[in-house]
Amino acid sequence: EAGVAQSPRYKIIEKRQSVAFWCNPISGHATLYWYQQILGQGPKLLIQFQNNGVVDDSQLPKDRFSAERLKGVDSTLKIQPAKLEDSAVYLCASSGPGLQETQYFGPGTRLLVL
Amino acid sequence: GQSLEQPSEVTAVEGAIVQINCTYQTSGFYGLSWYQQHDGGAPTFLSYNGLDGLEETGRFSSFLSRSDSYGYLLLQELQMKDSASYFCAVSYTGRRALTFGSGTRLQVQP
Numbered sequence A: 001e002a003g004v005a006q007s008p009r010y011k012i013i014e015k016r017q018s019v020a021f022w023c024n025p026i027s028g029h030a031t032l033y034w035y036q037q038i039l040g041q042g043p044k045l046l047i048q049f050q051n052n053g054v055v056d057d058s059q060l061p062k063d064r065f066s067a068e069r070l071k072g073v074d075s076t077l078k079i080q081p082a083k084l085e086d087s088a089v090y091l092c093a094s095s096g097p098g099l100q101e102t103q104y105f106g107p108g109t110r111l112l113v114l
Numbered sequence B: 001g002q003s004l005e006q007p008s009e010v011t012a013v014e015g016a017i018v019q020i021n022c023t024y025q026t027s028g029f030y031g032l033s034w035y036q037q038h039d040g041g042a043p044t045f046l047s048y049n050g051l052d053g054l055e056e057t058g059r060f061s062s063f064l065s066r067s068d069s070y071g072y073l074l075l076q077e078l079q080m081k082d083s084a085s086y087f088c089a090v091s092y093t094g095r096r097a098l099t100f101g102s103g104t105r106l107q108v109q110p
Helices: none
Strands: A005-007 A010-013 A019-024 A031-037 A044-050 A053-056 A065-068 A075-079 A088-095 A109-113 B009-013 B018-024 B029-037 B044-049 B053-057 B060-065 B070-075 B084-092 B095-100 B104-109
Touching (some): A010 A019, A019 A109, A044 A065, A044 B095, A053 B095, A075 A088, B009 B018, B018 B029, B018 B084, B044 B053, B044 B060, B044 B070
Antiparallel strands (some): A005 A019, A031 A044, A031 A088, A044 A053, A065 A075, A088 A109, B018 B070, B029 B044, B060 B070, B084 B095
């Protein structure tokens, strides 16, 4: 089966610009996660969706970050405006009907904010 | 907040056995997972412990002691390709999303 797809793979922007990332989870996976991974750290959850509803967005900086999963399949994560400290890899993951802790990660989008 | 502790770096030689420990905060604990991540790659799931004891998957085993708020990942017959970062991750009751540790960088030497 196809894995989690993400695009773009790399993005370089200047601070105060906006950027959007796209994710398509594994077919049939109802739960979708967005993580931020800063170099040298573990992934940090930004938001979790169950179908098209938000389950957990407690760590999402809502003044600049937004995410949606309108049809319960693919999802977009947006940053507006970007700050230097947003430079990180943004990982999308999905989990299926089995063990929720078994998450399948996409290749990530590497963001550099100058 | 919830925090996990694991060593930052471990070095071992090919063929050896290495154990990576993880301690976590107990409140609301549901289960402990382990993920592997090669440089520039995505995290991949290795194992999950919801109950006390040992789970074995090939060369990798994972252990959990809920009473000690402690778990470990055991890697046997180390190979060069095992050089990677290993993350423990905790899920909590009612919030099954994962909270990851900072990772342990394993370097396997010839």
